[in-house]
Amino acid sequence: MARLPAARPSRAWALWVGAGFAALLLWSWQGTGVDLASLFGREGLRQIAVYVRKLFPPDLSAAALSAAGAGAVETFAISLIGSLLAVAIALPMSLLATRTLLYRGILFEGRRLHPGARAVRLGFYAAGKAALNVLRTIPEIVWALIFVFVVGLGPFPGVLALGVHTGGVLGKLFGEVLEDVDPAPLEALQATGASRVRILIYGVLPQALPQFVSYALYRWEVNIRAAAVLGFVGAGGLGQRIYVAISLFHEQELMTLILAIYAIVTLVDALSAYLRSRLV
Amino acid sequence: MYELSGVRKVFADGSVALDGISLTVGRGEHVAFIGPSGAGKTTLFRILNLTLRPTAGRLVFEGQDASGLSDAALRRARTRIGTIYQQQNLVGRLRVVHNVLAGNLGRWSTLEAAASLVRPRSAGQAATALERVGIPEKLYARTDELSGGQQQRVAIARVLVQDPDVLLADEPVSSVDPSLAVTIVSLLRDLSHESQKTLLMNLHSVELALHYFPRVVGIRDGRVRFDLAPEKVSGELLAELYAGDRDEEQALERFQDGKNPFGGACRPLPGFGA
Numbered sequence: 001m002a003r004l005p006a007a008r009p010s011r012a013w014a015l016w017v018g019a020g021f022a023a024l025l026l027w028s029w030q031g032t033g034v035d036l037a038s039l040f041g042r043e044g045l046r047q048i049a050v051y052v053r054k055l056f057p058p059d060l061s062a063a064a065l066s067a068a069g070a071g072a073v074e075t076f077a078i079s080l081i082g083s084l085l086a087v088a089i090a091l092p093m094s095l096l097a098t099r100t101l102l103y104r105g106i107l108f109e110g111r112r113l114h115p116g117a118r119a120v121r122l123g124f125y126a127a128g129k130a131a132l133n134v135l136r137t138i139p140e141i142v143w144a145l146i147f148v149f150v151v152g153l154g155p156f157p158g159v160l161a162l163g164v165h166t167g168g169v170l171g172k173l174f175g176e177v178l179e180d181v182d183p184a185p186l187e188a189l190q191a192t193g194a195s196r197v198r199i200l201i202y203g204v205l206p207q208a209l210p211q212f213v214s215y216a217l218y219r220w221e222v223n224i225r226a227a228a229v230l231g232f233v234g235a236g237g238l239g240q241r242i243y244v245a246i247s248l249f250h251e252q253e254l255m256t257l258i259l260a261i262y263a264i265v266t267l268v269d270a271l272s273a274y275l276r277s278r279l280v
Numbered sequence: 281m282y283e284l285s286g287v288r289k290v291f292a293d294g295s296v297a298l299d300g301i302s303l304t305v306g307r308g309e310h311v312a313f314i315g316p317s318g319a320g321k322t323t324l325f326r327i328l329n330l331t332l333r334p335t336a337g338r339l340v341f342e343g344q345d346a347s348g349l350s351d352a353a354l355r356r357a358r359t360r361i362g363t364i365y366q367q368q369n370l371v372g373r374l375r376v377v378h379n380v381l382a383g384n385l386g387r388w389s390t391l392e393a394a395a396s397l398v399r400p401r402s403a404g405q406a407a408t409a410l411e412r413v414g415i416p417e418k419l420y421a422r423t424d425e426l427s428g429g430q431q432q433r434v435a436i437a438r439v440l441v442q443d444p445d446v447l448l449a450d451e452p453v454s455s456v457d458p459s460l461a462v463t464i465v466s467l468l469r470d471l472s473h474e475s476q477k478t479l480l481m482n483l484h485s486v487e488l489a490l491h492y493f494p495r496v497v498g499i500r501d502g503r504v505r506f507d508l509a510p511e512k513v514s515g516e517l518l519a520e521l522y523a524g525d526r527d528e529e530q531a532l533e534r535f536q537d538g539k540n541p542f543g544g545a546c547r548p549l550p551g552f553g554a
Contacts, residue, residue: 109332188369188435191329192442193359193386198393202382206373206397 058255067241068260075237076264078155079224082162087216089167094174096128106183107196135168140226144235155236162223173215181207210279217272224268228261281307281446281478282328287337289323297323299502310469310479312489315499316525321482325450328480329363330354359386362444366451368431372424376434379423380406383441409437413467429456432464447472449481461485465492486518
């Protein structure tokens with residue numbers, strides 16, 4: 001088969017890309033009203049110093065500690081259950097968002113899909129992809145506002161918000177993993193007379209599972225941070241307490257809560273990193 | 281077993297892999313396919329194992345026109361054809377026992393297949409198959425930790441479990457060293473001989489084809505160039521088959537000089553070949 005010689009990247013092209021990027025940067029700088037003087041000017045620095053001084057020492061009274069502890073546990077629980085809910089949503093939906101399982105690729109070369117059947121399968125794929133996009137593009141905080149409205153205040157809307165948004169994220173990632181598995185073993189399984197479902201169970205999933213787990217753990221790390229924020233709109237956990245502490249100018253209690261967030265995020269990051277390192 | 285007439289395969293990118301192959305293979309026959317790389321041998325085997333559909337022409341397997349088969353009938357027909365690939369095509373993350381038992385996937389229900397991944401349904405069957413290919417100790421090893429030659433044996437064990445009527449081996453020895461190649465080719469031949477299976481093998485090595493097979497088919501540019509008993513395959517025919525393929529021409533020269541890289545280990549089974 002004749003191949004074209006590899007095209008040499010042209011220098012002019014690189015210059016144009018560089019200039020375009022610089023223009024974009026300048027425009028964004030202007031657009032966001034970056035004002036270094038107000039941050040690092042004398043007045044700015046003084047404000048920072050005043051606020052930081054108010055944070056210390058952290059409130060270590062029994063009441064504040066137990067509130068921070070309860071908040072941390074609640075945030076941890078929201079992130080864990082939310083992430084599990086996300087996996088439960090992502091697994092079935094990712095099958096719909098995988099072209100190679102639905103209508104094309106190595107598993108379909110042996111048969112000619114009826115045009116109607118192919119259209120139906122393409123429809124499933126498009127619908128699956130679109131649904132995942134909707135889940136994913138709506139931020140957790142918006143989902144949280146919606147669910148607070150639906151089920152009321154507390155950790156439960158937080159769980160739902162994380163589960164639904166992260167379900168969309170993981171569904172897309174899982175679908176990409178499923179499309180990327182090595183097709184050679186699948187062809188061999190197909191040649192033994194295995195049906196597509198059996199090939200999925202026996203050949204596709206064993207190859208994909210380690211990456212599924214790795215992505216899910218990574219999203220759990222993201223979710224523990226997100227869970228802390230969701231409380232701001234009334235979805236429970238440390239965030240809700242932080243919001244109250246800021247609103248009531250309880251700076252020392254705020255510091256205790258910030259330390260609690262730091263501790264729990266570090267804990268989850270370490271746990272997740274350890275679990276991911278065990279997967280090879 | 282197989283009747284092919286005018287089988288063509290044109291891929292989506294327009295490249296013609298097979299350009300009118302006509303061929304009949306009887307039950308229990310042993311046939312070697314040789315030819316330069318890119319001749320279309322692998323495509324032919326993918327059509328023969330019914331995972332790829334010809335663009336034109338007729339493929340009759342056991343009296344059934346393959347193009348007329350429903351999905352279920354196609355899968356039933358595939359259970360009767362065992363394929364061994366050039367790359368071992370195993371699921372590397374699974375244990376050997378699961379890869380061997382995958383030969384049952386055409387028989388098992390989906391539920392049985394899933395359950396077997398948790399607890400092997402018939403570990404004894406897998407152990408027996410591994411014993412026949414000489415690596416019984418690897419039953420619970422992780423497949424991707426095995427050497428290339430061992431993985432090829434696992435692939436053969438999978439086919440033993442599948443117990444098909446036809447064995448297709450697509451360059452089963454191109455990734456193993458010469459002495460192992462002889463072992464694997466003779467293993468496949470003996471296994472199919474004792475259970476009277478049809479054996480079709482793509483071979484990179486002319487020596488192995490001529491020594492082990494009573495019928496040798498030369499393929500070039502997607503067409504059958506010759507279809508002869510090994511003693512009738514002349515040096516000119518081989519030179520013509522491989523013309524323009526440098527590596528092959530050199531290997532051929534060495535072979536014709538009498539320096540058989542496989543040495544004395546390469547002797548035909550009585551009643552076969554020269």
